[in-house]
Amino acid sequence: xxxxxxxxxxxxxxxxxxxxxxxxxxxxxxxxxxxxxxxxxxxxxxxxxxxxxxxxxxxxxxxxxxxxxxxxxxxxxxxxxxxxxxxxxxxxxxxxxxxxxxxxxxxxxxxxxxxxxxxxxxxxxxxxxxxxxxxxxxxxxxxxxxxxxxxxxxxxxxxxxxxxxxxxxxxxxxxxxxxxxxxxxxxxxxxxxxxxxxxxxxxxxxxxxxxxxxxxxxxxxxxxxxxxxxxxxxxxxxxxxxxxxxxxxxxxxxxxxxxxxxxxxxxxxxxxxxxxxxxxxxxxxxxxxxxxxxxxxxxxxxxxxxxxxxxxxxxxxxxxxxxxxxxxxxxxxxxxxxxxxxxxxxxxxxxxxxxxxxxxxxxxxxxxxxxxxxxxxxxxxxxxxxxxxxxxxxxxxxxxxxxxxxxxxxxxxxxxxxxxxxxxxxxxxxxxxxxxxxxxxxxxxxxxxxxxxxxxxxxxxxxxxxxxxxxxxxxxxxxxxxxxxxxxx
Numbered sequence: 001x002x003x004x005x006x007x008x009x010x011x012x013x014x015x016x017x018x019x020x021x022x023x024x025x026x027x028x029x030x031x032x033x034x035x036x037x038x039x040x041x042x043x044x045x046x047x048x049x050x051x052x053x054x055x056x057x058x059x060x061x062x063x064x065x066x067x068x069x070x071x072x073x074x075x076x077x078x079x080x081x082x083x084x085x086x087x088x089x090x091x092x093x094x095x096x097x098x099x100x101x102x103x104x105x106x107x108x109x110x111x112x113x114x115x116x117x118x119x120x121x122x123x124x125x126x127x128x129x130x131x132x133x134x135x136x137x138x139x140x141x142x143x144x145x146x147x148x149x150x151x152x153x154x155x156x157x158x159x160x161x162x163x164x165x166x167x168x169x170x171x172x173x174x175x176x177x178x179x180x181x182x183x184x185x186x187x188x189x190x191x192x193x194x195x196x197x198x199x200x201x202x203x204x205x206x207x208x209x210x211x212x213x214x215x216x217x218x219x220x221x222x223x224x225x226x227x228x229x230x231x232x233x234x235x236x237x238x239x240x241x242x243x244x245x246x247x248x249x250x251x252x253x254x255x256x257x258x259x260x261x262x263x264x265x266x267x268x269x270x271x272x273x274x275x276x277x278x279x280x281x282x283x284x285x286x287x288x289x290x291x292x293x294x295x296x297x298x299x300x301x302x303x304x305x306x307x308x309x310x311x312x313x314x315x316x317x318x319x320x321x322x323x324x325x326x327x328x329x330x331x332x333x334x335x336x337x338x339x340x341x342x343x344x345x346x347x348x349x350x351x352x353x354x355x356x357x358x359x360x361x362x363x364x365x366x367x368x369x370x371x372x373x374x375x376x377x378x379x380x381x382x383x384x385x386x387x388x389x390x391x392x393x394x395x396x397x398x399x400x401x402x403x404x405x406x407x408x409x410x411x412x413x414x415x416x417x418x419x420x421x422x423x424x425x426x427x428x429x430x431x432x433x434x435x436x437x438x439x440x441x442x443x444x445x446x447x448x449x450x451x452x453x454x455x456x457x458x459x460x461x462x463x464x465x466x467x468x469x470x471x472x473x474x475x476x477x478x479x480x481x482x483x484x485x486x487x488x489x
Contacts, residue, residue, distance in 0.1 A: 083201025
């Protein structure tokens with residue numbers, strides 16, 4: 001098998017992105033464009049790589065080194081960007097002598113699949129071509145070179161859009177920016193490229209016409225889906241790629257037996273796993289290493305990051321979770337927040353406007369309303385009343401609260417950590433617990449209630465007099481003195 005070297009064109013600045021950042025380093029769902037492309041290329045046929053860098057060259061190299069620490073790439077520096085032909089000429093001397101085939105790919109087509117790359121190289125080998133180019137069809141064709149064909153149907157050239165005649169402009173078959181060259185043909189002809197065009201650049205596409213006119217070897221072509229070779233020239237096109245990638249991910253997950261409500265509104269990272277018979281509501285965001293089990297329900301507007309949701313669990317609408325675990329058949333929400341380290345046990349319940357942080361909620365336990373539970377260990381079958389707060393921070397350090405099995409915490413209670421409430425104990429509503437509670441105990445920690453009959457009307461009159469406008473301060477003071485003297489007499 002002939003050896004292949006792939007030249008990746010990644011030197012451009014991407015001026016229409018309106019940024020100092022190189023275009024190939026713009027993020028597409030968590031990964032730079034160039035990293036996504038290289039991942040696909042590495043999954044394709046065996047190849048060595050020469051990456052052409054220019055604008056912010058060191059930054060691009062660092063990004064690839066970080067993403068592929070065990071892979072070795074050769075770099076060619078294109079100091080001045082004079083077109084694709086100039087870029088390939090810059091890289092050609094770095095191609096190993098053992099390579100008889102050279103693939104050239106634009107660095108801003110991150111959705112290219114390894115299957116399409118194999119299709120290109122296999123067709124090239126089968127035809128014994130001077131070059132094989134990828135063509136495509138796109139609804140939005142602006143900016144793409146047009147494929148010119150002879151009457152026989154064979155490719156005879158590529159015309160860049162700005163150089164097209166009115167008739168050529170109407171052609172809908174487009175250059176995909178992906179080529180496979182015979183090394184011998186490339187070496188013999190790349191230096192012959194001229195810059196006689198509107199851009200005053202050296203177009204790699206001119207090699208297509210050279211091959212069709214001056215060599216006995218054929219010019220072959222393969223068609224690739226437009227979604228795979230759609231490039232990025234501005235931020236609008238970046239969002240279009242994002243939607244294409246999301247549509248791929250959503251399609252794969254639905255094909256595995258998952259129901260999605262309004263799928264176009266759902267964001268799912270490619271790293272997310274979802275089990276069969278799960279249901280995902282509208283406007284849900286699933287990111288990072290999130291895993292959703294079988295038969296789960298994720299309600300409208302939930303945002304889950306690096307979260308594991310086990311089989312049969314339910315997240316009601318608008319829950320936010322991060323680095324958390326929701327175990328089988330638990331119910332969370334609506335409007336609950338699980339911060340890092342939260343672990344909701346089997347069949348446990350976390351209700352509306354409840355926040356957990358680094359807290360384990362045991363099997364069958366409930367915290368259904370308006371509570372903050374931070375740095376806690378909560379046992380089985382515990383009931384945490386509405387408005388309960390774990391006071392876990394003293395201004396310098398965090399402390400733990402422990403509620404053992406079968407504890408009942410009344411509403412509006414505060415647990416001032418570090419504190420432990422023993423098994424089966426009962427904390428009365430409105431209590432502030434500052435010390436440990438032994439098992440099977442009743443804890444009350446609130447001020448004694450005082451009732452003074454008949455004083456409500458007096459209080460109202462006093463408050464009313466204080467709020468009356470226009471009365472001089474001296475007059476109010478004299479009236480208060482008269483009331484005081486009358487009481488003492």
